[in-house]
Amino acid sequence: MTRRHKQDLARILVAGVLLVGAVLTPEAWGLWRLPIFLIPYFVVGWDVLWEAVCNIAHGEIFDENFLMCVATLGALVLGEYAEAVGVMLFYQVGELFQSMAVNKSRRSIAQLMDIRPDSAHVLRKGKEVTVDPDEVQVGETLVVRPGERIALDGVVVEGGSSLDTAALTGESVPREVEEGQEVSSGCVNLTGLLHIEVTRPFGQSTVARILELVENAAAKKAKAEHFITRFARVYTPAVVLGAAALAILGGLITGQWGEWVRRALIFLVISCPCALVISIPMAFFGGIGGASRQGVLVKGGNYLELLAKTKTVVFDKTGTLTQGKFAVEELHPVQAGEEEPLLRWAALAESHSNHPIAQSLRAAWEGDVKAHTVTDVMEIPGRGVSAQVDGVSVWAGNAKFMKEQGLNPSQHVSVDTVVHVAAQGKYLGYVLIADQVKAHAADTIARLKAQGVRTVMLTGDTQAVGEDMAHRLGLDEVHAQLLPQDKVERLEQLLEQKPQDSVLAYVGDGVNDAPVLSRADVGIAMGGMGSDAAIEAADVVLMDDDPAKLLTAMAIARKCRAIVIQNIVFALGVKGLFLLMGAFGVATMWEAVFADVGVAVIAILNASRMLYHKKSV
Secondary structure, three states, X not given: OOHHHHHHHHHHHHHHHHHHHHHOOOHHHHHHHHHHHHHHHHHHHHHHHHHHHHHHHOOOOOOHHHHHHHHHHHHHHOOOHHHHHHHHHHHHHHHHHHHHHHHXXXXXXXXXXXXXXXXXXXXXXXXXXXXXXXHOXXXXXXXXXXXXXXOOXXXXXXXXXXXXXXXXXXXXXOEEEOOOOEEOOOOEXXXXXXXXXXXXXXXXXXXXXXXXHHHHHOOOOOHHHHHHHHHHHHHHHHHHHHHHHHHHHHHHHHOOHHHHHHHHHHHHHHHOOHHHHHHHHHHHHHHHHHHHHOOEEEOOHHHHHHHHOEEEEEEEOEOOOEEEEEEEEEEEEOOOOOHHHHHHHHHHHOOOOXXXXXXXXXXHHOOOHHHOOEEEEEEEOOOEEEEEEOOEEEEEEOHHHHHHOOOOOOOOOOOXXXXXXXXXXXXXXXXXXXXEEOOOHHHHHHHHHHOOOEEEEEOOOOHHHHHHHHHHHOOOEEEOOOOHHHHHHHHHHHHHHOOOOOEEEEEEOOHHHHHHHHHOOEEEEEOOOOOXXXXXXXXXXXXXXXXXXXXXXXXXXXXXXHHHHHHHHHHHHHHHHHHHHHHOOOOOHHXXXXXXXXXXXXXXXXXXXXXXXXXOO
16 A cells, blocks of 8 residues: 555545544534534545546546535535535545555556666676666676676677576576577576676667557557547536436426435436546556566557457468477488488588578587588588588488489478488488477467467468478468568458458568568567567567467457456446436435446456456466
């Protein structure tokens, strides 16, 4: 509880005690009882009265403060002293609960904003100095001790450690890093001392991008929020006129002016739309915050609303459904049991190449290249490589290259990359190399399809590779051999084919995905290894590159939408019922306050559930 909340609580308690004392005063005191009741009335309600006066002075007449003032002052005029003070007291109790609930949600969001480091330790001229992260230049070396937060993005140049990445990705399992690996700002170093070479200035770092996205998210309202704002502007003046008409017409017809004025005042208190005006934006605000805590950054409530209606998801392949890294899948030697020599000759022949295929061969072999002599290396574009390895002539490349050496390579039907290997004029077999499918990709596709979502893949790979990947992952549809401009054209066709009033989302990570991300109803980018252009163009960012986080984002969006609908139906339903009761004289002022403040508190508590969404994966 904040200091302001404690002060408000003390004021409510004091006013409550004074109200009890006023109620106990004898009826015989007559008009002298009014000043006694005015003391607790002004103690508990002075801020409401002052706010109403200030708003009227600024031309903002029809708000909840105005409605409460008219209703309670009217009750005082009618001689309902205890009701007037009690209603104001109950209203302030409800306002206190509302404020505490909203403050709790803001604190939860603020925990995310706490990832910004206050300082950074940098090596300059051999000495360690502490500076503001904004002052660190690209190329400088950070020193990060255990327990400290990494200030800027970079590459580990010395040391190894475990990193707590929960603030960025929502994952509780520490990530192990060593020399040569990239690390993101905002992570907490858990164990060893790290020296990190800075690769981005602070303004472009992961932390800065996250803070900017979350801070700006509130500016992009969902349709439901815009509807409630417009609704309140029309609704509140309408009910004020309705209350006036109720008092005048009822009084003219029955002649009981006091009774109908009382009903009109009750009608005003019931009609206040604060339950919707506060709870709907809070639901979206809580949804954005809850998603951020799980490593999903949503750039606005409007995108959260769109995600809830997504019925078509289009994926890029490389870097989105696959890791974008080649790895050895299978070894097929001519002679059984000769897998190790086959891989060794291939890795050594490719030892001087930086091509991803060469790197995958060396990574699979894990041998010491320096222990061997590799000379006369010759790369033949579109064919392969030849080299002298420990005095032995070795060839590694495609089938055409093998045939040019007078060899007869094995026939195969795989769509994966194939490296044929020969040594000393003898064909040894072939190695299958393929891009690795991400761990949760197939499960994500299966769960989307189970929810009735159509899944499509757009890729620049060959038709054979695209169809093979689609079959492995269980995708509904695949379109291959697409250039960036072709992807946009194909997406346009998919947008025309989607069901009416449904949403199409595109998930990608590369620079070439930026135009498609912008064109989709909702663009979703991989934030860990995704390009800056893709993240900038996207509406939603998955911070750890895990496609399963898409399920989390959609689940949060659907829960948020359900809560918004619940609050709208509940608030309008209860208010509609009580408005009828007030018009027919059944509802008292106390019930009117419940229909206003009570409904608002319940709606806000319901909206606050968005902060505690359970993980989907």
